[in-house]
Amino acid sequence: MDDQLPTHRPLPELPGVRHRVVEADGVRLHLAEAGVDTGTPLLLLHGFPQHWYAWRHVLPLLAGEFRLLCLDLPGFGWSEAPRRGYTTDDRADLVLAALDRLGLERVGLVGHDWGAWTGFELALRAPGRFTGLLALNMTHPWPRQRALLGTAWRFWYTALLEYPGIGRRVIRHRPELLGYLLRRGVPAESPWPAEELAEYTAAGREPGAARAGERLHWGFVVRDIPRLALGRFRHRRLTVPTLVLGGDRDPVTRPALLATAGAPADDLRAEVLPGCGHFLPHERPEEVAAAARRLFRP
Template identity: 85%
Template sequence: MPHRHPLPGPRPLPDLPGVRHRHVDADGVRLHLAEAGQGVPLLLLHGFPQHWYAWRKVIPLLSGEFRLLCLDLPGFGWSEAPRHGYTTDDRAHLVLAALDRLGLPRVGLVGHDWGAWTGFELALRAPERFTGLLALNMTHPWPRQRALLGTAWRFWYTALLEYPGVGRRVVRHRPGLLGHLLRRATAAEHPWPAQELAEYVSAGSTPEAARAAERLHWGFVVRDIPRLALGRFNRRRLTVPTLLLGGEQDPVIRPSLLSPAGVPADELRTEVLPGCGHFLPHERPEAVAEAVRRLLSCA
């Protein structure tokens, strides 16, 4: 079991050498920030059902070259869980507010899963704030409709999470679901350490995180899915240099969803890593670190 140390709040933090912890006031919402290294600032946004510790294998690989800013999204990890504010628009607003509070006008951006979806919104909304976007295990906002319809069934588990008043109870009282989602989405050759799996299940099933999970998924249903269905993203152009990295064995975000064909973007490249599933920061941290270096070398 990794050594843990306290931060104001109900749960102790996993310990990772060289990582500093603090809270940042983002427009009135206290967001937890795990920070490591020095140099060019690089913001890292985790996915579901994780928190900043999702980057534990990536941090040692990049902390000698970048100032790593691993932000817990609202309601997850050690960030405050506000009553409202879980749509993609809300998350993007809070992230930008956090960057303002930190005095960072421009950063590199890495996002995984929901963090990557938030990253696309950030890059579209405020392109001047980001030198590049590395999106991991997430489709871009312009997937081909045929590919989207052909893979929609793979999101079956979201039906258990998204409905108001129901999703939070499922997560809270059936925490084994989170462990199942983590295990099934990872390639067999990259198993989770038992302690790390237990950390995400424990953190993700607190009352605050369970409510955040429900509202995050419901926000996607009522706001983002209609935008995708109506082609609203086609009116927006991606100008931030972007690399989209996927896993060949990802059971949710299939490689067919990553095609850059017809995407309104100045520079969007996609790569699929063989033998990998949905959690590239865990399964292939060295590939994630190398992708960061390639993407931001000319920034």
């Protein structure tokens, strides 16, 4: 395990957070750690276009009870940006390899946005590795087809991000689009601090990060959308206890996408928080922390 961090950008400071690098399948991934070393381990996976700092408000609320592991997904934050490996399956492979490298047999899993979608794949593929899944602002793999078709237009912006060779240029040279998506995702009463907004939009200016953002979205188009459309997930049963949290003002992941009736799952629940948008760790960290305690306390 190599503790030397890349220095292309300074790390945001957050008291009580330690940083190191974990090598997983030859890819160097940045890990931000906080909390109690002897506490129940929780792995936290961020969404787009964020990184570990997305959990800045949640970490202090849980640090006294849990061992908190915030992993930067490949190409984001301070993790390496490999040339390939950005499908959901690829991300799941790297996360499992990172857990092996850390010597962690079983953890609780918290994911937001793309991190939550990765979390579903992890829970389906390796249920024995996870005590539970808290999925924030992301549909589960079994949404009602009518709800999926009725809300598909809300993902219009992905057309600007996903096409090979084009998406990376948009992400790198049009940071105002990322800023717009971040601002659009939260209600007016939960604005982003200017320095935090600048941090997430600046991250995309790195060539590797821009390519990673493009390939992450394109991987979903070519792999996961066909699976959803053809009902391929119906053949996979979710046995990990899972709680989905959404916001009734989320402009992308609408409450209709969170309905759990008929999903092939042993324990899958969904809750919609009033007055909330797409970034619950930023808007309602207290409620995210409370949900984590309910799901992961021994």
